[in-house]
Structure formats: structure tokens, C-alpha cells
Amino acid sequence: MHDADATREEGRQICVELGGVMVVPQEKELQHLLNICSCSRSSFWIGCNDIETEGTWVCLDGEGTIDVQDKRWIDNQPNNNYGNQDCAVSHTSGWHDEECETTRKLICQRSV
Numbered sequence: 001m002h003d004a005d006a007t008r009e010e011g012r013q014i015c016v017e018l019g020g021v022m023v024v025p026q027e028k029e030l031q032h033l034l035n036i037c038s039c040s041r042s043s044f045w046i047g048c049n050d051i052e053t054e055g056t057w058v059c060l061d062g063e064g065t066i067d068v069q070d071k072r073w074i075d076n077q078p079n080n081n082y083g084n085q086d087c088a089v090s091h092t093s094g095w096h097d098e099e100c101e102t103t104r105k106l107i108c109q110r111s112v
């Protein structure tokens, strides 16, 4: 986990510099593990957004778009609050859409 909080775009760049991408927790087990990593206190960016088309959530890994069937939005999310929440954040309870300019923790993933 990156020490400082970053906006989604800063986070994306940091992950690229580290040779990876923003994490996309596709499996329940990984989501659970990440919640433990983040000490259940922090929320962190995940690699999904609806920047291009409102309401169409796209998740990206290093190669391109990935099909995440089991998106773990909490109830009433994504709600595009204030009309501009286009980036996904994982909280202990589940995923929220939030403003991309907000600052959050960051977990990058890299293929081995």
C-alpha cells in the first residue's frame, strides 16, 4: 500500500511507475485479503471507472478491459453523487463511486 493518499490519476501513474496497475479485486478472497491489508480503516482506489460513459463501469488491468461479474457495490452505490463520481473506491463494507479528484490510499497489482 502506498503511504500517501493520491488522486485516482496520481495513483494510476504511481502504479505504472511501479510496473503495475491499480488493483482490481476480482475474487472474494482477494477482496477479503485487501480489506485486512488496509487494516479495515482505509479505503483504497480500485481500477474501475465510468469516466467515458456514465453508468458503464469499466475495469482495467495492464492488458485492457477485464470483465468483473461480481462488482461489490454496497447498497445505493454507485450513485454518481453530485453528478460526477466516476472512480471506484473499496471500503470495508464494499465499493463506492467517488470523485476521481478525491485522495485515497492505493494498492497496485503486478503480474508475476
Ligand SMILES: [Ca+2]
Binding pocket: 050, 054, 055, 080, 084, 085, 086, 087, 097
Ligand atoms: Ca459516474
Ligand SMILES: [Ca+2]
Binding pocket: 077, 078, 079, 080, 081, 085, 096, 097, 098
Ligand atoms: Ca457514490
